Amino acid sequence: MxxxxxxxxxxxxxxxxxxxRAPGVWMLRVGVGIVLLFVFMAILAPWISPYDPTKxxxxxxxxxxxxxxxxxxxxxxxxxxxxxxxxxxxxYVVFFATALSMAIGIPLGLISGYYGGKLDRVLSMVMDSMYxxxxxxxxxxxxxxxxxxxxxxxxxxxxxxxxxxxxxxRGQTLSIKSSLYVDAARALGAPDxxxxxxxxxxxxxxxxxxxxxxxxxxxxxTEAGLSYLGLSxxxxxxxxxxxxxxxxxFLLDGKWWLVFFPGLMVMLLAMGFALIGEALSERxxxxxxx
Amino acid sequence: MVLLEISNIKIYYYTLTGIxxxxxxxxxxxxxxxxxxxxxxxxxxxSTLAYGVxxxxxxxxKIISGKIVFQGKDLLSMDREEFRKMLGKDIGMVFxxxxxxxxxxxxxxxxxAEVFMIHLKMDQKEALRYAGDLLEKVGxxxxxxxxxxxxxxxxxxxxxxxAIAMALRPKLLIAxxxxxxxxxxxxxxxxxxxxxxxxxxxxILFITHDLALAAERSDRIAVMYAGKLVELGNIDQIVDNPKxxxxxxxxxxxxxxxxxxxxxxxxxxPPDLRxxxxxxxxxxxxxxxxxPCSKEEPPLIEIEPGHYVSCWLYVKGGA
Numbered sequence: 001m002x003x004x005x006x007x008x009x010x011x012x013x014x015x016x017x018x019x020x021r022a023p024g025v026w027m028l029r030v031g032v033g034i035v036l037l038f039v040f041m042a043i044l045a046p047w048i049s050p051y052d053p054t055k056x057x058x059x060x061x062x063x064x065x066x067x068x069x070x071x072x073x074x075x076x077x078x079x080x081x082x083x084x085x086x087x088x089x090x091x092y093v094v095f096f097a098t099a100l101s102m103a104i105g106i107p108l109g110l111i112s113g114y115y116g117g118k119l120d121r122v123l124s125m126v127m128d129s130m131y132x133x134x135x136x137x138x139x140x141x142x143x144x145x146x147x148x149x150x151x152x153x154x155x156x157x158x159x160x161x162x163x164x165x166x167x168x169x170r171g172q173t174l175s176i177k178s179s180l181y182v183d184a185a186r187a188l189g190a191p192d193x194x195x196x197x198x199x200x201x202x203x204x205x206x207x208x209x210x211x212x213x214x215x216x217x218x219x220x221x222t223e224a225g226l227s228y229l230g231l232s233x234x235x236x237x238x239x240x241x242x243x244x245x246x247x248x249x250f251l252l253d254g255k256w257w258l259v260f261f262p263g264l265m266v267m268l269l270a271m272g273f274a275l276i277g278e279a280l281s282e283r284x285x286x287x288x289x290x
Numbered sequence: 291m292v293l294l295e296i297s298n299i300k301i302y303y304y305t306l307t308g309i310x311x312x313x314x315x316x317x318x319x320x321x322x323x324x325x326x327x328x329x330x331x332x333x334x335x336x337s338t339l340a341y342g343v344x345x346x347x348x349x350x351x352k353i354i355s356g357k358i359v360f361q362g363k364d365l366l367s368m369d370r371e372e373f374r375k376m377l378g379k380d381i382g383m384v385f386x387x388x389x390x391x392x393x394x395x396x397x398x399x400x401x402x403a404e405v406f407m408i409h410l411k412m413d414q415k416e417a418l419r420y421a422g423d424l425l426e427k428v429g430x431x432x433x434x435x436x437x438x439x440x441x442x443x444x445x446x447x448x449x450x451x452x453a454i455a456m457a458l459r460p461k462l463l464i465a466x467x468x469x470x471x472x473x474x475x476x477x478x479x480x481x482x483x484x485x486x487x488x489x490x491x492x493x494i495l496f497i498t499h500d501l502a503l504a505a506e507r508s509d510r511i512a513v514m515y516a517g518k519l520v521e522l523g524n525i526d527q528i529v530d531n532p533k534x535x536x537x538x539x540x541x542x543x544x545x546x547x548x549x550x551x552x553x554x555x556x557x558x559x560p561p562d563l564r565x566x567x568x569x570x571x572x573x574x575x576x577x578x579x580x581x582p583c584s585k586e587e588p589p590l591i592e593i594e595p596g597h598y599v600s601c602w603l604y605v606k607g608g609a
Contacts, residue, residue: 178348180390187344187385188405188454189378191371198404202395 017283028279034272038265042087049081053238057081061250064257071257073247079257082238083265089239090269093154093232094219098212100158105165106208112166113173114196124170131163139222143231153232157222161215165208172207176200206284213277220270240266293493294320294343294462299356301335301342308564312338312351314517317590320462325485325494327504329540330514331560336497337386339514340466343495344383345373361461379409382455386467388447392439398425398450399435405457420457428453428483445476449483456487463487464495469503481507502544505529510596513537516561516571519590523597533599535576570602578603 018029041048051057056076064071070079112123130138142156176182177200185199226232227241235242240262247258301313312335320326328336341347343358345365358365360381365373377383385391393401402424403417412420422432428449439447448468455463465484469477485507488494498504504511511528513521513536521534532538539556558575561567567574573583582588582602590600 180385180387181393183346183348184383184385184391184451184454185393185404186346187377187383188457189374189376189408190404191374191408194404194408198396199393203393 017280022283024279024282027275028283031272031275031277031279034268035276038087038091038269038272041084042091045084045088049078049084051078051081053077053081053085054236061255063255070261071255073243073258074250077236079243079261082243083240083261085238086240086243086262086265087269089150089227089233089237090220090223090266093150093157093223094216096151096154097157097219097223098161098216100154101161101165101215102208102212104158105162106169106204108162109166109169110173110196110201110204113170114177114192114200120170123166127163127166130159131167135160135218136222136225139226140229140231143226148231148234150233150237153223153226156226156231157219160222161219164215165211168207168211169204172204173200176203206280210277210281210284213273213280217270217273217277220266220273224266291322292319293322293324293361294495295357295359296339296343297357297359299339299342299358300354301338301347301351302354303338304350304352305564310563311517311566312563313342314566315356316514316517316519318512318519318522320493320495322461323488323491323493324510325488325496325508326510326512327496327498327508328512328514329498329501329504331499333560333563334514335517335563336499336514337466340383340464340495340497343464344377344381375409378405378455378460379458380460380462382458382460382463384448384451384455384463384465384468387471388444388451388468389471391451392447394439396438397435398437398439398442398447402435402450402454402457405454409458424453424457425450428456429479443476444472445480448472448476448480452480452483452487456492459490460492462493462495464497466497467499468496470499477503501540513540516566517563518571518600519598520572520601521597521599522590523599527594527597531597533593533597533604534572534601535578535603536572570600 018025018032054077057078058068058072058076060072060074060076062068062072068078068080070083073079108123112120139156139160142159143153146152146155182195182199185195190199223232224241224244227239228245230242230245233239233242243262244259247255247262251259296316296318299313299316300311303310303312316339318326328339330336338347338351342353343365347353353366392398399418399421402421403414406412406417406420407414418435422435425434426432430446430449434442434446442450452468463484468484469480472480481503484494496504496508505525505528508525510522510524512519513528513534515536521528521532521537528537529541532541536556539554542551542554543556545553556575561571561574567584569582569584569586570576570588573579576583580602588600588602588605590598591604592598593604
């Protein structure tokens with residue numbers, strides 16, 4: 001029964017968001033297409049990657065050919081296979097990170113905005129000071145303390161994005177809190193947790209969606225940056241950011257494929273999410289001004 | 291039997307530009323099974339008074355002093371949790387704007403069911419069954435439980451709001467201009483609906499700016515001006531024998547379909563409640579003003595049984 005409900009919801013989401021003639025819908029379609037491509041790539045990695053990404057399969061520095069579509073790297077690993085497997089790491093880190101920052105940022109923002117007062121002031125101050133810190137530097141510091149591993153990278157990134165969720169949710173909660181239907185809910189005797197959970201939270205879904213897509217874009221770049229700096233995965237795990245760095249010294253020798261393909265993937269995935277975020281925020285602000 | 295007793299209540303808004311004395315020393319009692327209407331212009335504090343009774347005065351408003359006793363219990367000194375349990379169960383509230391008083395994201399049935407789930411600890415399935423019955427009670431069909439608020443018209447939504455407010459048969463229904471946003475035909479059917487609940491024993495505190503509407507069905511009318519109660523009496527006393535110049539002015543501003551009387555308006559504007567006029571707050575606009583009016587505030591006196599007025603014209607011996 002729940003499955004049926006979820007499927008119905010999915011269908012209505014697709015219908016209202018993808019199959020319309022609303023302006024800017026192409027952005028959403030392209031964005032969703034790109035993201036889905038990478039998701040399938042990650043899921044199907046064992047079946048679609050032609051070689052083992054961690055093994056030496058050919059001579060080093062072979063340029064792209066039919067046999068090795070994206071060439072081979074310094075150790076003779078197939079770049080294409082590494083790209084496919086690398087999508088797993090990126091998506092894992094990014095989704096784990098955003099889920100974690102949502103799990104912390106949303107409830108805190110909701111409580112802070114709803115109750116207000118001293119708690120709100122203290123929380124806002126803490127979050128603002130976190131926000132004021134340069135994201136990448138903070139992530140580097142955390143990753144350095146926790147040690148390099150994809151999960152720790154995710155925690156570092158999550159830490160950086162908690163204030164973003166907190167601020168947006170708090171602001172929206174403040175505005176929804178003063179709406180008449182929340183007053184009406186109070187007047188019928190609804191306790192605070194009911195008001196927050198059933199009246200305010202569902203109305204925050206739009207905001208969460210937009211912040212999600214926008215922060216995912218940033219998170220992808222941060223993840224790539226961290227692994228570029230060697231703070232994410234350990235050799236020989238395939239990872240785009242790490243491969244970028246590994247290929248960089250050979251760029252001047254004309255081995256462009258070592259850098260070009262991982263970089264292109266990071267850019268494409270980030271662009272996919274950015275398009276979704278842009279389209280959604282446009283749609284939602286349209287809906288609100290109407 | 292007195293159901294609700296409001297005594298000397300003061301509700302002020304602490305704004306950046308000054309203290310707005312929205313409700314200043316107002317006393318009012320509501321008896322069981324009585325329809326009492328509070329009438330006044332926009333900004334006279336009538337809605338604030340209603341919000342005060344359910345302790346929902348929006349910030350920066352605060353209840354400064356006074357007492358509100360409901361069925362022998364002091365509402366203002368009551369513990370927050372205890373008071374919450376009374377709201378919706380003993381006191382129901384209907385708001386002015388039916389377009390925004392329902393949660394846009396949830397089906398009306400779910401919102402109705404919420405009352406049962408909160409106060410009677412029902413599970414959602416059982417509560418939804420009651421919700422359907424309730425909709426029939428307010429003149430909508432059962433299948434409307436599956437509608438979202440945007441699928442209903444303004445009148446239908448106000449019916450839903452009333453159904454929510456009346457779900458547990460509270461003793462008191464506070465209606466804050468429930469018909470202002472609706473056209474006159476729908477207005478009339480909503481008034482009928484509210485009256486049907488009164489016939490079943492509920493007391494109504496009806497807030498409106500429309501004296502004609504109030505005169506149709508109320509038992510008693512309270513007239514407010516600039517945060518003060520200026521006149522209080524039963525329907526006949528207020529309509530046929532108004533005493534306060536403001537009430538007289540209000541009645542003259544209603545067109546008389548059958549008589550020769552012309553419509554007359556009250557000149558001027560209601561005062562800024564941050565700096566209310568001295569003495570009687572109505573004196574700058576009053577045609578009958580004389581010496582004591584600007585100096586001292588007139589007391590609320592009973593000039594005939596149950597008819598109270600706050601005006602120097604009726605104070606024997608003057609100030």
